[in-house]
Amino acid sequence: MSEINVKKHRRKWEGTEIFSVIMLTLLALLILVPFWNALVISLETAAAYGKAPFSWLPGEWTLENYEYLFMSSNALAMGYKGTLIVTSIGTLCGMSISVMAAYAFSRKFPGKKVLFGIMVFTMFFGGGLIPIYLQVKNMGLLNTYAAIILLSLISVYNIIIMKNGFDSIPPDLEEAAKIDGANDFVIFIRVMLPLQKPLIATFSLFTAVAYWNSWYWPLITLSGSQKTVLQLYLRAMISSISASEKGGVLTAAGAASTSSFSQGIKMASVFMTMLPIMCVYPFLQKYFVKGILVGAVKM
Amino acid sequence: MTNGITNDRRIIHKKSVWLTMWQSKYIYLMLLPLFVWLAVFCYAPMYGIILAFKTFKARLGILGSPWCGMDHFVRIFQTPDAVRAIRNTVTISLGRLIFEFPMGIILALMLTEMPGVKVKKVYQTIYTFPHFLSWIIVGSIINNFLSGNGAVNIWLGKLGVSKVNFLANSGLFRAILYITGNWKEMGWAAIIFMASIAGIDPSLYEAATVDGASRLKQIWHVTLPGILPTICVMLILQIGNMMNAGFDQIFNLYNDVVKPVSNILDTYIYNITFLAAPNYGFSTAVGLFKSVINFILLILANGLVNRLSGQKLFQ
Known part of the structure; x- marks a missing residue:
């Protein structure tokens, strides 16, 4: 083993390898620096x-930007x-419905092709x-969390990939259980779950992240109420601060006397x-990564 | 399902179908919630599409509102903002095809070339991370980075370049869309291509090495042909999505100054529906126009790629 390693170590680096390492390191920095900043x-x-x-490091450390978010x-x-x-509710309900449907579609039954x-x-x-907005409105779901949950409940793509997963289970298992x-x-x-x-x-992870990041339907359906979600909170925060700042100095009430400031508060809310x-x-x-690859292999 | 059953064989056949259906009752039960959802949130709104051919009056409802034929569609092409939105959508989508689509492939090629398994894993984690953030978050971070006091302008200042207002510059805005689009998504796009590269038969590389092919030549003659099917499938998806030029990104980055070059169909629909006195009929018509073109493009792209390479996305 060690011999191979030594050999590997001493081998001449290919031009493409050197190029890749340099470019990839630059790219990693390019992605990290804006977050760090x-x-x-x-x-x-x-x-x-x-x-x-x-x-590269705070000139003077403070947590007041974060305090402002909690206190204001x-x-x-x-x-x-x-x-x-x-x-939580969206992921639980959405996944339950999707997994059941995915399993059902992996079985044989009359009308399968049509339904699929x-x-x-x-x-x-x-x-x-x-039309979707009007549908939600007619159902009286405007300004409810239910609207956001329901509108993003199902991803057909996810169901198809999970169906492929169930397809790959050998039928013997099912037959044995049926005989019992x-x-x-x-x-x-x-057996299957x-x-x-x-x-x-x-796929629960994917669904949860999608709900966590959803902002478009919340923006449209929650516009007339006190209810909000994090992404909307961030959006409102950024635009209200941007509207009230003049030359980068925060004039919003409550922040004037402290060392918190508009850009700092914005980034804290991010x-x-x-x-x-x-x-x-x-x-x-x-x-x-596994999730996206399961889908890719089947394509 | 009619009652007029006249011959015996049909009765027997029918019974057996009913029997298998009865035996599959739990399967139908498991599909029921999905189809209720599809009916309410996908198919019922499709019926709402008739709004595109009606003058919507809230008090008359969708059914009661009077028909107006193709008026809304004619109006799309008479409205300068709508025409510009169509043109912007196509231009930006083509731009993404040229400047964003290849980057995932290039990144995958570089990652496969890179030695060192652990470092590669760390890098990949970094590259894919922004994919899991919303454009509201990424937009805020990019805004901060490119603003007047932002890092980029400070660095440019050190080089003696005067401040550039990146996000309020019509000439630069589309380039910024492509760059930030890559920043957020190229790492994620690379994963599929990397998996595809990993699936190439190693003996092909050995043969190429024996023939004295350099690494670059191997990439060109072995790797790229090996992942061509994957590239084709991803291309179909991209082309089928042509009319969606990236609403989330543009909505969270654009402003009035750059609107003329970045107002796409989706932002246009949002603006006329929720920021002005809505004309639901017209908005629906614009949306339908968009969906139909998308649908046609997807079918055309599928046929084309099928003819070229034998790859197919859907039958």
Whole structure:
């Protein structure tokens, strides 16, 4: 083993390898620096930012930008509340319906082709924004979390990929269970679900992230109420601060006497919004990758 | 399902179908929630499409509103903003095809060339991370980075270049869309191509090495042909999405100054529906126009790629 390693180490680097390493390192920096820059600004004082708008470390550390978010109003808490409700209920319900349907479509039954076609057609053609909006309005769902949950409940693409996962389970298992007298639903719960745990976990993650990041339907359906979600909170925060700032100095009420400042507060709200994803992502990245590859292989 | 059953064989056949259907009752039950949802949120709104041919009056409802034929569609082409939105949509989509689509492939090629498994994993985690953030978040970060006091302008200042207002510059805005689009999505796009590269038969590379092909030649003659089917499929998806020029990104980055070059169909529909006195009929017509073109493009692209390479996305 060690001999091979030594050999590998001493071998001449190819031109393409050197080129790749340099370009990829630059690209990694290009992606990291804007995040780092935003983080530094959110952690420094107005005076430090005024002196040097860009620095690699905060000129003077402070948490006041974050304090401002928590103290100025309960909007951040409201945003978290809305997002947590939508994400948890949406993921649970959406995944339950999708997994059941995916399993059902992996079985043989009369009318399968037609039903599958009816489902797939919605991937390619839809009513469009206004008819869907009017539908939600007619159902009396405007300004409810239910609207946001329902509108993004199902991803046909995910169902198809999960169906492919169920397809790959050998039929012997199902037949054995049938002989033991189990019905389709029992087989689904007892036999199939445990076998597909990794796939289901992966798509639950995708669904949860999609709910966490959703802002378009919330923007449209929650416009007339106190209810909000994190992404909307961030959007409102950024635009209200931008509207009230003059020359980069915050004039918003409540912040004047402290060392928090507009750009710092903006960046603090960015980090408060992405915090959970930022914390969880590095550890779950491989599941996300697995998810997209399951789909790719089948294409 | 008619009652007029006249011959015996049909009765037997029918019974057996009913029987298998009865035996599959749990399967239908498991599909029921999905189809209720599809009916309410996909198919019922499709019926709302008739609004595109009606003058919508809220008090009369969708059914009661009077018909107006193709008036809305004629009006699309008489409205300068709508025509410009169509042109912007196509231009930006083509721009993405040229400046964004190849980047995922190039990144995948570079990542396969790069030695060192662990470093590669870390890099990949960095590249794919922005994909999981919303454009509201990414837009805020980019705004901060490119603003007057932002890092880029400070660096440019050190080089003696005067401040550039990147996000309020019509000449630069589309380029910024492509660059930030890549910034957010190229890492994610590369994953599929990397998997495809990993699936190429290693003996092909060995043979090429024996023949004395350089690494670049191997990429050109082995890797690229090997991932051609994947490239084709991704291309179909991209072309089928031509009329969606990236609403989330543009909506969170644009402003009044750059609107003339970046107002696409989706932002246009949003603006006329939710920021002005809405004309639901007209908005629906613009949306329908968009969906129909998208649908046609998808079918055309599928046929074309099928003829070229034998790859097919859907039958």
